[in-house]
Amino acid sequence: MAKITLDQVRHSYAQNPDDDLDWALKEVDVTWSDGGAYALLGPSGCGKTTLLNIISGLLRPSRGRVLFDDRDITDIPSDKRHIAQVFQFPVVYDTMTVFDNLAFPLRNRDVPQAQVDARVHEIAKMLDLEESLHNRASHLTADGKQKISLGRGLVRSDVNVIMFDEPLTVIDPHLKWLLRSKLKELHQQIGSTMIYVTHDQTEALTFADKVMVMHDGMVMQIGTPVELFEKPKHTFVGHFIGSPGMNLLPCVIENGYPSIDGHQIISAQKLDIPEVAKRVEIGIRPEFVSFTPNGLPVEIVKINDIGQYRIVETRHKNTTIKIIVAEGLHIPTADPKISFDPAYTHVYADGYILT
């Protein structure tokens, strides 16, 4: 068990990075507290896996330090870091039985046989693998194999952190749900720090207490799922989380409030200083837009009924605004106007939120 700190970590796969584009990770400063369930969320190629491999010691960061409980472990090899990692594709040792697979990390560390037996049975019970303990691991299904990968991490009692690198990619949809709840349950049972890398927001938001959103080698925001939803710190977070993502409307700031074509919009905060920025936008989630008698005039482009609610695509001039309308609510046909819930209306300058 440990607190994990990344201290000004940067990483580049190039030998001599000079361009900004050469950096896969651009200056990451984070602390994960002991026992938390974290998710690392971001699109493919944003640096999530690089970050994970730096924590596990499979990569040495080009700059910066990695600390476990304030102890610098940047140069300590993976097997001495007391970490466990579950990969995207299940890794099992084909020629061994399930039992031997689970016992492998312990036997490599010369743990006495009796202790190995006890520990393997305990973990197998947790993962519902008891019945197949003496079968060949290569004959299990993908989710069974992924459980073994996980089990090899859990079996060591000294793990500081368990890391998951998109572990559900190859699992059938109906088993994904089961395995995900299993992970959640295990986290509560054993209480070790878990870091879960994924590009699937549902996975991240259901698994983690805190989600770290990454984009282009940078950490955009760290927060609870609710924070990410209600107050994204960057337009990328607003856009990436939510379905559909946050609406972005170009605007100007007048008298401390944003305005679109002379229509004043009330935002969550009064903005005292008129910002000098290249791009000023209002960010509002489709959930917080509604049709009202007065407001911004729009035309309706398309209505998408997806069962529990409808997604109405509207347009004001050249800007598309999506609105989520609950089933049963009326959608005006003649001269529709919309307004935004002020509490969830944020203004972004060059992508970053204004407060």
Place this chain on the structure above:
Amino acid sequence: MIDKTTNQKAWFLVAPVVVLVAFNALIPLMTVVNYSVQETFGDNIFFWEGVKWFEQVLHSERFHDSLLRQLSFTSIILLIEVPLGVAVALSMPKKGPWVSVCLVLMALPLLIPWNVVGAMWNIFALPDIGLLGRMINGIGFDYNFTQQPTAAWFTVILMDVWHWTSLVTLLAYAGLCSIPDAYYQAARIDGASSWSVFRYIQLPKMKRVLTIAILLRFMDSFMIYTEPFVLTGGGPGNSTTFLSIDLVKIALGQFDLGPAAAMSLIYFLIILLLSWVFYTLMMRNEEQ
């Protein structure tokens, strides 16, 4: 009632295959079977002999000797080439510019015609003018492959190892390259030693390609003819007369068509049987 239409035109479509198989397999094989049960005289006069030639071959000391030589040769080269090939594959770089350099260097021996390999090694190993022969004699060993059976065996084996280890290497390398990085990373985290990585990851993942490599090397080496024929001509004496060299001597040297045909069939059955045994043994675990 359903009318079944019979369309005899279908026969024309399989005809090319039938003709091809007939000419390249069935007819030659049946010719051999035909010779193996008859006594042949000039003017194509044949007398039925039954299994006489088979009995004669199976009881002949000459056949036993060449079979024993053949088995020893094949075992020795398999025992050298397979571990050596795997070892070379393991030490080859996985990425970078050296990969192509290594692959081309490895493939070179495989591209040389077999009789050229024999001729090359013949000159290379000659005790008076060959580089290898002079060197061995120079460091104090009495070496002359044209006169000493041990020296001849040493040269033939060295030549085969030089010629064919690359095949095992290339196949093993292909197997190694197909192992995803995650396996090595997981093994590192699990604290596996490099022996464990080899034993539990690399070897199991190479199993299929190694099976192919062993089968190919077994069959090829069991049928070896050209290289030792050019290098030693089967000598000195009969010391490097392997089965196919012996067979050619009987069939084309002595023109004993009956015994030669019987020996061919026995030879063929031995290869078939041993290949089957190898394959079954190596694939045994897949089924469990």
